[in-house]
Amino acid sequence: MENTDVNQEIGTAGTAPRYVAVPLKKEDTEYTKRMKQNFGFFGPVTFLYACLYAFCMFHNGSGVTFPFFMAGSLLFLCFSLSKLEISLKKGSAFYMVGMMLLAVSTFCTDDGRIIAYNKTGIFLLMMSLLLKQFFDTSRWQLGKYLAAICELVFASIGELGRPFADMAAYFKNHKDKQLGKVWYGVLGVVIAMPLLLVVLLLLSSADAVFREMTRTFLENLNLANIFNVIVRIVFLYFASYLLTAYLCKRSIKEEVTDKRKGEPVLAITITGMLSVLYLLFSGIQIVYLFLGQMQLPEGYTYAEYAREGFFQLLAVSILNLIIVLVAMSLFKESKVLKLVLTVMSFCTFIMIASSALRMIIYIRYYYMTFLRILVLWALVLLFFLFLGVVISIFSGKFGLFRYSVAVVTVLYLLLSFSHPDYIIAAVNVANASSEGTDFVRGEDDFFQNSEPYRDFSYLSRLSADAAPVLIPYMAGLGYDIDVFAEEIGGDRSIVVAETEKRNDGERISRSKQSGFGYYYLDSLKESTENFSLRTFNVSRYMALKQIAKYKTGL
Numbered sequence: 001m002e003n004t005d006v007n008q009e010i011g012t013a014g015t016a017p018r019y020v021a022v023p024l025k026k027e028d029t030e031y032t033k034r035m036k037q038n039f040g041f042f043g044p045v046t047f048l049y050a051c052l053y054a055f056c057m058f059h060n061g062s063g064v065t066f067p068f069f070m071a072g073s074l075l076f077l078c079f080s081l082s083k084l085e086i087s088l089k090k091g092s093a094f095y096m097v098g099m100m101l102l103a104v105s106t107f108c109t110d111d112g113r114i115i116a117y118n119k120t121g122i123f124l125l126m127m128s129l130l131l132k133q134f135f136d137t138s139r140w141q142l143g144k145y146l147a148a149i150c151e152l153v154f155a156s157i158g159e160l161g162r163p164f165a166d167m168a169a170y171f172k173n174h175k176d177k178q179l180g181k182v183w184y185g186v187l188g189v190v191i192a193m194p195l196l197l198v199v200l201l202l203l204s205s206a207d208a209v210f211r212e213m214t215r216t217f218l219e220n221l222n223l224a225n226i227f228n229v230i231v232r233i234v235f236l237y238f239a240s241y242l243l244t245a246y247l248c249k250r251s252i253k254e255e256v257t258d259k260r261k262g263e264p265v266l267a268i269t270i271t272g273m274l275s276v277l278y279l280l281f282s283g284i285q286i287v288y289l290f291l292g293q294m295q296l297p298e299g300y301t302y303a304e305y306a307r308e309g310f311f312q313l314l315a316v317s318i319l320n321l322i323i324v325l326v327a328m329s330l331f332k333e334s335k336v337l338k339l340v341l342t343v344m345s346f347c348t349f350i351m352i353a354s355s356a357l358r359m360i361i362y363i364r365y366y367y368m369t370f371l372r373i374l375v376l377w378a379l380v381l382l383f384f385l386f387l388g389v390v391i392s393i394f395s396g397k398f399g400l401f402r403y404s405v406a407v408v409t410v411l412y413l414l415l416s417f418s419h420p421d422y423i424i425a426a427v428n429v430a431n432a433s434s435e436g437t438d439f440v441r442g443e444d445d446f447f448q449n450s451e452p453y454r455d456f457s458y459l460s461r462l463s464a465d466a467a468p469v470l471i472p473y474m475a476g477l478g479y480d481i482d483v484f485a486e487e488i489g490g491d492r493s494i495v496v497a498e499t500e501k502r503n504d505g506e507r508i509s510r511s512k513q514s515g516f517g518y519y520y521l522d523s524l525k526e527s528t529e530n531f532s533l534r535t536f537n538v539s540r541y542m543a544l545k546q547i548a549k550y551k552t553g554l
Contacts (some may be wrong), residue, residue, distance in 0.1 A: 001199075014086055017343060028149065028249075029248060029249060029250050031084050031086075031134070031247075031248035031249075031250065032245070032248040032249055034084050034085060034248075035083075035084060035244065035245065036166050036169060036177075036247050038084075038171070039166045039167060039169070039170035040081045040170060040174070041079075041083050042080070042083070042166075042244070043163070043166070045076065045079065045080075045169070046076075046240050046244075047233075048074065049073070049076045049236070049237075049240060050232070050233040050234070050236040050240065051233055052072045052486070053069060053232060053233070053236045054229045054232040054233045054236075056068060056069035056072075057069060057232065058225075058228065058229055058232065059228075059530065059535075060392060060534060060535045061106075061115065062106050062107055062109070062110070062115050062537055063107060063534060063535040063536055063537055064107050064434075064533075064534070064535075064536040064537065065534055065535075066103050066106050066107050067100065067103040067104050067106075067107055070099055070102075070103035070122070070443055071098055071100065071103075073099075073126070074096050074100070075100070076240075076338050077129075077130075080244060081133060084248065084280075084309070086133055086134070086261070087258045089132055089133060091132070091133065091402075092129060092133070093122060093408070094409075095125045095126075095127070095128060095129040095371060097411045098121075098125050098413070099122050099125050099129075100125060101413050101417075102119075102121050102125075102413070102416065103122065105118055105119045105413070105416040105417050106119070107536075107537055107538060108417070108419075108537075108538040109416070109419060109463070109465055109538075109539050110421075110464035110465050110527060110537060110539040110540050110543070111419070111420065111421050111463040111465050112463065113370065114415075114416055114420070117412070117416070119415055121331050122410060124149070125409070126148045127152060127153075128145060128149070128405070130152070130243065130247060131145070131148055131149070131152065131247075131252070132245075134247045134248075134250060135148075135250070135254045136254055136398070139256045140256060140346075140401065141256075141329070141400070141401050142325075142401055144256060145401070148252050150250055151159070151251075152184075152243065152247070152252065153243075154248055155251065156242040156243050156245070156246035157242065157341040157462040159241075159244075159245040159246050159249075160238070160242065162241065162242065162245045162273065163237075163238065163241050163242075172526070198336060198475070200214065203413060208531070212532075213532065213533060213534075214448075216377060218516075224426050227394075230332050253307055259329060259330055260328075260329065260330060260331060260332055260333065261332065262330045262332065263328075263331070263332070264332050264333075264334035264336070264337045266330045266331070266336055267327045267330075267331040267334075267338055268334065268337050268340055271323065271324075271327060271337070271340045271341060271344055272322075272340050274323070274342055274344060275343045275347060276344075278320075278344060278347035278348070278350075278351070278439075279343070279347060280345045281347070281350075281351070282346075282350035282351070285351070285353075285354040286350070292388065308312070309349055309354075309355070309376070310355040310356075310358040310359045310362070310375065313351045313352075313354055313355035313358070313521060314355050314375060314378060314379065314382075316351060317348050317351050317352050317355065317379075317382050318382065320345075320347075320348045320351075321348070321382065321385060321386065321389065323339050324344060324386075324389055324393075325342060325389070326458065328389075328392070329502065330394065333396075338393050338394065341393055342390060342393060345386050345389060345487045348382075348386055349383065349386060352379050352382055352383050352386070355379055356373075356376060356379045356380075359372060359375055359376055359379070360376075363444060364447055364450060365450045366450070367427060367431065367447070367450070367453050367455070368423065368424040368427045368428055369458065370420050370421070370424065371423065373420045373423065373424070374413075374420075377415050379512070379549065380411060381407065381411050382441055384407045385407060386399050387406055388403045388404060388407065404421060409419060419465040419539070420465075421462045421463045421464055421465035421466040422465045422468065424462065424469050425462055425466035425469035426469045427468070428453045428455070428458075428459065429453070429459070429469055429473045431447050431450070431452060431453045432452055432453040432454070432456075432473075433452040433453075451485045456516035457516060459516055460516040460517070460519040460520045461519075461520075461523070461525075462520070463525055463527075463539070464527060464528070464537075464539045464540045464542070464543040465479070465539050466545030467539075467542060467546050467547075468491040468543075468546055470517070470520060471543070471546035471547060471549075471550055472546070472550070474517040474520075474521075474550075475550040477517070479517045479518070481521075481547060481550040481551050482551050483518060483521060484521045484524070484525055484547050485551075490550075492541065524543055524547075527540060528540050528543065528544060531544065
């Protein structure tokens with residue numbers, strides 16, 4: 001019997017002995033043994049790593065310390081692998097560079113959506129990198145990776161007692177030597193504390209910047225903040241240790257079974273019927289939208305026609321990607337199936353192009369928003385993913401998953417560093433007009449048939465990324481940028497009324513423009529109120545420079 005031992009239980013007089021199956025304790029892997037033997041490294045270094053996290057990320061989700069934390073994370077990973085006698089595998093550099101670039105992007109932007117996407121990307125890349133070091137993932141696909149990541153995150157909670165057990169075993173084996181070091185460490189802390197206080201006072205009086213940092217730090221030293229820091233340290237210490245401990249157990253199944261056992265006729269029938277419908281739809285798109293040679297339905301303009309359907313087409317394109325991948329994964333190889341999947345993929349390219357063209361036409365009439373940029377980006381991503389799918393249909397050796405990871409990472413990095421809010425502000429403001437002025441477009445203007453931009457409420461909700469465009473625009477409209485230094489809160493209409501008076505006492509009439517800038521300044525002030533060396537952020541710094549420029553009139 002697997003993982004069991006048979007023990008004889010002595011029977012009473014006159015009875016036959018009974019045999020009881022007792023489960024055997026699973027032996028530790030070589031990695032688990034090395035981790036336990038090196039608790040002197042893993043215990044303290046994991047704690048220092050958790051402290052680094054608390055210092056870098058405390059009330060500072062997108063400051064200059066974020067790239068340093070990311071670099072520290074990768075350094076911690078490399079040292080940990082070295083202690084476990086594991087060498088970095090080929091291709092690991094791509095994951096590491098990707099994570100560092102996402103970390104740099106995070107400290108260069110103030111857009112909360114991009115920051116959230118960046119951190120999600122870093123998490124997925126880090127989990128994939130960890131799995132790559134401990135397992136042979138060369139044949140893994142997306143489903144296997146996602147299942148392994150979920151198992152790693154949730155099953156590692158079962159290792160909650162490992163730090164305590166490893167520490168007890170380590171001190172038991174190194175009792176005399178380690179206890180002596182502990183006492184010397186405690187004595188060092190006791191001696192260092194008064195010296196640290198004296199040196200801190202001297203350095204504070206020697207440098208104004210350091211003095212301001214010290215003052216800010218002491219002001220933030222309250223019970224809530226101390227509890228916050230302790231929770232962060234405890235969380236990351238256990239999260240890091242438990243993940244490493246579970247990986248060392250190698251409990252995740254490494255092998256991948258070939259599931260292509262389905263009858264291809266079933267897949268051919270389903271995808272074939274869909275392909276016939278897609279071919280008809282694609283023909284209509286080519287004639288109506290791409291060539292524009294047929295009459296539109298009655299009452300429709302091209303703007304209205306383009307407005308309909310781009311989200312539906314995006315959804316169908318994603319659905320087609322899933323269908324093709326499932327057909328390739330679950331059904332036996334068939335030349336007919338390959339042909340049908342190729343036709344289906346070709347039709348999906350037409351749908352992607354149709355959806356992109358509709359979105360571009362829609363932007364031409366209704367200008368830029370973050371969602372519209374995101375849709376265009378998703379369509380470009382789908383195009384490249386389907387390109388990889390078509391290659392993999394005819395080449396079984398093509399590494400589709402690795403290709404997909406590379407495509408998603410590179411394209412997302414382009415989106416992340418592009419600062420969408422800046423693009424939105426630049427395009428929309430360039431097409432806005434003040435009341436009482438004629439708005440004249442050139443003959444080749446992309447927005448030639450659209451009305452002047454008027455959604456100033458949307459502009460007021462943009463992040464600091466848009467400040468290099470919005471602040472000069474607001475100054476040109478006559479906004480009092482000095483109001484940034486004042487307490488705006490409460491009823492902003494009072495501030496708007498007071499600051500819209502010209503020198504001759506007349507009021508500036510701006511209709512919907514009136515007041516949007518003060519809302520923007522208020523949100524900008526809120527995001528920069530704790531701006532310091534530790535929380536330095538490129539986008540917020542550039543916004544403050546614009547404020548200073550137009551406050552002083554330079």
